[in-house]
Amino acid sequence: MKPDILQLSPILIPAINDKLNARYTVHRLFEQADKDAWLHQHGPSIRAVITGGHTGITRTMMEQLPALEVVAVNGVGTDAVNLEYARARGLPVTGTFGALTEDVADLAVGLLLATCRGMCAGDRFIRAGEWVRNPQPSAIPLARRVSGMRVGIVGMGRVGRAIAARLAAFGCPIAYTDLKAMDDVPHAFVPELVELARQSDALVLAAAADKAEGIVDAAVLDALGRDGYLINIARGRLVKEDDLVAALKAGQIAGAGLDVFVDEPNVPEALFAMDNVTLQAHRASATHQTRTAMGEMVLASLAQALAGQRPEFSLTT
Numbered sequence: 001m002k003p004d005i006l007q008l009s010p011i012l013i014p015a016i017n018d019k020l021n022a023r024y025t026v027h028r029l030f031e032q033a034d035k036d037a038w039l040h041q042h043g044p045s046i047r048a049v050i051t052g053g054h055t056g057i058t059r060t061m062m063e064q065l066p067a068l069e070v071v072a073v074n075g076v077g078t079d080a081v082n083l084e085y086a087r088a089r090g091l092p093v094t095g096t097f098g099a100l101t102e103d104v105a106d107l108a109v110g111l112l113l114a115t116c117r118g119m120c121a122g123d124r125f126i127r128a129g130e131w132v133r134n135p136q137p138s139a140i141p142l143a144r145r146v147s148g149m150r151v152g153i154v155g156m157g158r159v160g161r162a163i164a165a166r167l168a169a170f171g172c173p174i175a176y177t178d179l180k181a182m183d184d185v186p187h188a189f190v191p192e193l194v195e196l197a198r199q200s201d202a203l204v205l206a207a208a209a210d211k212a213e214g215i216v217d218a219a220v221l222d223a224l225g226r227d228g229y230l231i232n233i234a235r236g237r238l239v240k241e242d243d244l245v246a247a248l249k250a251g252q253i254a255g256a257g258l259d260v261f262v263d264e265p266n267v268p269e270a271l272f273a274m275d276n277v278t279l280q281a282h283r284a285s286a287t288h289q290t291r292t293a294m295g296e297m298v299l300a301s302l303a304q305a306l307a308g309q310r311p312e313f314s315l316t317t
Contacts, residue, residue, distance in 0.1 A: 003306055004045045006065070009052035011074060013288070016295030024048075024302070039064050048072065048302050053095075054264070054282075056080020062091070070305030072298045075285075076100055076208065077235075083316055092314035094301035096294040098158060104284040105162035108204055108233045111257025112151075112167075114278045115229055116144040116202075121275035144229075144254065147171050152200030154178075154193065154215075155207025155234065156185055163206055175199060178207070197223035205234040214240045221247040229255050233284045236261040245270045248277065259284050 005024040011017055020026050027046070032038040043064040051057050053075030059082040062068060071081060071093045078095060086093045114120055118140065125131060125140060151167050153160045153176040164174045164187060174187040177196045181189035190196040197203050197220045205216065216230065216239040224230065230253060232239055241262050247253045248271070255276035261267050264282055271277050285291065301311040310317055 003047045004042075005048045005050060005302065006046045007050045008057065009050075009055040009074070011050070011291075011295055011298075013292050013295050016292065016299065019295075019299055020050075023299075047306060050074060050298055050302075051081070053077025054080060058082060059085040062086070062089070070094065070301060070311060072301040072305075072311075074294055074298050078315060079211070087316045090317060092301075092305055092311045092317040094297075094305075094311045094313040095315065096297040097313055099293040099297055100285040100290055101158045101162050103287050103290045104159045104206075104233050105166055107259060107280065107284040108159075108163045108206065108231055109166045111231050111233065111259065111278050111280070112149075112202055112204070112229065113146055115231070115255045115257040115276065116146050116149075118143045118275065120278050124275075144227075148173075149201040150175070150199060152176065152190070152196040152203045153187075154196070154203065154205045154238075155209065156182055156187075157206065157208060159233070160204075160206040161185070163204055194220055194223045197221070197228070198225075200224065200228060202229040202231060205230075205232040205238050207234050207238065209235060209238060213237045216240065216244070218243040218247065221253055224253050226251055226254060228253050229257070231257045233259045236264060241268050248274055 002025045005026050007026055007028045009030060029035055044066055046065045047067050047069050049057055049068060049071045051073055053073055057071055062085060068091060071086065071091060073095045076095050076097055078093060081093055083093060122140060147170045149172050151172045151174050153164055153174065156176045156178045160176060168174060175190050175196060176187055177190050177193055190199065193215060203224055221243060244256065245268050248256060257278040259280040260282055271279060297313060301313060304311040
């Protein structure tokens with residue numbers, strides 16, 4: 001008899017779903033009309049949960065799953081999982097750590113390039129027929145060169161280091177801030193975020209910072225300055241969005257490239273009309289290659305836990 005697995009958010013790779021269905025009896029809670037009633041009836045049989053970083057799992061739900069042996073997060077964010085309760089219960093909570101690094105770093109650089117060079121605004125200009133109507137070179141404002149920009153990275157973990165490596169190839173001087181200086185990083189450490197912003201032409205947020213909130217505020221944006229750019233591929237709540245909108249409206253900073261937001265999928269509408277802002281729908285890891293690798297890591301975590309082993313990517317056991 002196949003183990004019962006509860007899936008809280010979809011996996012978009014068909015091959016991964018095929019493997020899940022072959023090995024387990026998969027119950028997709030997101031398809032149930034009355035989730036509470038379903039859990040009350042079937043919760044005792046569930047041995048594993050698959051969830052996403054944004055969806056997570058509450059303590060209340062875990063308490064309804066007495067046979068639970070593992071929570072496999074299809075992502076790297078665990079702030080929506082009650083880790084303290086999981087540790088107390090001896091439940092492994094796993095993530096797909098490392099699988100997202102290259103794609104997230106790629107998108108960070110892509111957002112910086114797109115924002116500084118006005119790529120999305122230029123695309124809209126052509127699609128709207130404006131180039132034919134306004135063929136003069138002055139119809140589109142001059143852009144900002146990325147090569148040689150001073151880049152400050154907030155969070156020098158896997159993603160931060162991958163971003164630094166990419167931008168170093170652009171001849172960009174790199175500085176960073178984190179909880180502490182790192183001996184194996186060849187870049188300048190700046191302890192204070194405001195000072196890092198002051199020294200940077202672009203500030204890139206790459207911190208996991210599950211507990212941090214609103215660290216990029218009016219003071220940081222003021223320090224970044226009217227020629228500075230903000231790039232966020234980390235957590236939406238790291239930025240005080242009202243302060244960011246106000247800074248952009250006032251020309252206090254030059255632009256922003258954003259993949260994450262405080263209240264997704266709700267994005268401040270004031271950003272929509274700004275040509276100096278590039279927006280993405282939390283898509284940094286959204287490639288076939290990365291999502292497949294993430295799915296394989298979820299499968300490995302399930303197999304290890306249900307075989308009585310400690311999963312390789314467990315945070316809690």
